[in-house]
Amino acid sequence: MNKKVALLPGDGIGTEVMNSAVKLMHHVSKKYDLTIETTESLMGGCSYDAHGTPLTDETIDICYQADAVLLGAVGGYKWEDLEHHLKPEAALLKLRKSLGLFTNIRPAKVYPSFVNSSSLKEEIIKGTDFVVFRELTGGIYFGKPSGYDENKGFNTMVYEKYEIERIAHQAFKVAQKRKKVLTSVDKANVLEVSQFWRKIVAEVGKQYPDVKINNMYVDNTAMQVVRDPKQFDVIVTSNLFGDIISDIAGMITGSLGMLPSASIGEKYALYEPVHGSAPDIAGQNKANPIAMIGSVAMMFDLSFGLQDAAILIEKAIEKTLDQGYRTVDINQDGGNLVSTDEMTKKIIENFDTIFNQK
Ligand SMILES: NC(=O)c1ccc[n+]([C@@H]2O[C@H](COP(=O)([O-])OP(=O)(O)OC[C@H]3O[C@@H](n4cnc5c(N)ncnc54)[C@H](O)[C@@H]3O)[C@@H](O)[C@H]2O)c1
Structure with missing residues (x-):
């Protein structure tokens, strides 16, 4: 080759x-x-x-x-x-x-010789091994309209169907090679764009029936990553949420x-x-x-x-x-x-x- x-x-x-x-x-x-x-x-x-x-x-x-x-x-x-x-x-x-x-x-993988250097306790961090898929070219960082004046500031979180489908496919394929659990992270209790995200991930998931989908709100995910990181296998999420979750996930496992x-x-x-x-x-x-x-x-x-x-x-x-x-x-x-x-x-x-x- x-x-x-x-x-x-x-x-x-x-x-x-x-x-x-x-x-x-x-x-x-x-x-x-x-x-x-x-x-x-x-x-x-x-x-x-x-x-x-x-x-x-x-x-x-x-x-x-x-x-x-x-x-x-x-x-x-x-x-x-x-x-x-x-x-x-x-x-x-x-x-x-x-x-x-x-x-x-x-x-976000913790090496055994580093379990003591994590900010988390050994019994919590030991064995942690998951991957975060963050959407990188869409979402609130790029949505229009955006701007600010003297009285207000605004951004727009928008996702097209194809943008969610393509990252979901990548994440499901990797989940199939791992523990077959995909956590899709959103804020569907508040944001319509997240309800749409959840719906499309579920539709794509029908093509990967061996992978279990967990839907989780982003605030709960931030908490769960530090409370019990071992529960995760593959996380898939939008640009803004992924920015934050991937930093938390990275830093609990190493320098x-x-x-x-x-x-x-x-x-x-x-x-x-x-x-x-x-x-x-x-x-x-x-x-x-x-x-x-x-x-x-x-x-x-x-x-x-x-x-x-x-x-x-x-x-x-x-x-x-x-x-x-x-x-x-x-x-x-x-x-x-x-x-x-x-x-x-x-x-x-x-x-x-x-x-x-x-
Ligand atoms: N993807 C990129 O190319 C990228 C990412 C982040 C920052 N930057 C740029 O890098 C420059 C320095 O930024 P910074 O200091 O905020 O971040 P940094 O990651 O370069 O360094 C932060 C601290 O971590 C240490 N560090 C980082 N990587 C290390 C390694 N492999 N081995 C040992 N120590 C390591 C550094 O010595 C420093 O003390 C800036 O110009 C910034 O814009 C580039």
């Missing part, structure tokens, strides 16, 4: 964690008879410095040609005072829009440096860590590469259909953490402090060990 991957390392630690991702990606692909051709391009502050814009048409074209896009992170102090549309972060929105990435997927994500559309897919460019530690070989490596695992699963590779990468991360290796951001328990490169090397070694024991 041959695949093309566009690499957008970006700024700050984006370039460092991208190095880790690329090493691991090529290493793993060889074991699965997969040839990956990569094309690297500038995006963010580095692109502004070189071309006067944070995202060139050429970079977007490279992404259009690829089977998957890997993104590090963009931004930094140097570009903070630029006009809004020239800021590195503006490139993120433009790229997601250009690629039609309408679903953001964030796993920023540990959280991967995927953004998927009809044709394109982009994988990136949740964290930013961390200018405070950039260039020091201190960044935690696990979020980026976890994003590569998601790419193997969702874009290349190699779920087995994704599971083994996850296990290699878990084993490395169990062995006590820690980057600076996760060393609260005084483990064996390692650099970005060393952490990457250990994860690759552990991948080999686990792969050979298969």
